[in-house]
Amino acid sequence: MSGPHETSIEHGSGQKTLSSYIIGFILCIILTLISFGLVEKRMLSDTYLYLGLAGLAVIQLFVQCICFLRLNCSPEGRWNLLPFLFSILIISILVGGSLWIMYNLNYNMSN
């Protein structure tokens, strides 16, 4: 009763493999070092630095979701993917909305 079918279902978000963990781990280390290096060495102007850091964080989010969580578009994987995408929508509304409102509030208070 312990075929590959059983294990893949029982471990939720996709079958894990050693290679995916190692690739994910190395990529995350590189991305983290780039982030810290950019800030430490001040290689870019401030605006590009903010954008670069945000970009690197999002790339690392995807690396971890794909390599560690094994999120995917297979029929079973989709069940995990849809709430994930929905959460991203809610999070952008919450964070973006809060910042937008508070920015306008600050602007109106000081004018």
Next chain:
Amino acid sequence: MTADTLTHHDHHHNADATDIFGFWIYIMSDCILFAIIFATFAVLHTDLYGGPALKELTDMPYVLVETMVLLSSSFTYGMSILALYKNEIKKVITWLIITFLLGATFVGMEINEFVHLCLEGHSWQSSAALSAFFTLVGTHGFHVFMGLFWMLTLVIQLLVFGINPMMRRRLTYLGLFWAFLDIVWIFVFTIVYLMEAI
């Protein structure tokens, strides 16, 4: 294998998949909790009430070490899941203990940072920015702490029950939770530590 056992097996694995999906929904709701705290931090991070900027209070190399420790713990947890696939209980427990030690190092470093900040007079009562800082980093640290407690419980359960479908499911839950905490930390170090330091 008769039709009867097949149906039973199907029912069993569907129940597992549904349970894990339920846990996934919990993780997503926790994401939204963190999003709210991040939004609060983003709104309040400049309200220093005359105190020093956050970048003067944080130490980059220290945060880099913390980050690497947590990232490694995510990797070692993965190793224990792989050992679980092969039913090698000793390896599962060894990797779990290594993960536990890495996680404990992370929490210890964070508590050390908090204690130092408070002793220097920069507690959560000092300004809105510091309140937001302690709430965000503290909530993440508290999650990791609870994860450690959970991990210890699972190690004891593994010693008592061995590897069975119930333990596989529990280890999967903690695996999702642990990976989630590492993902939240990416945004904590980027937004709280790196972007503040610019």
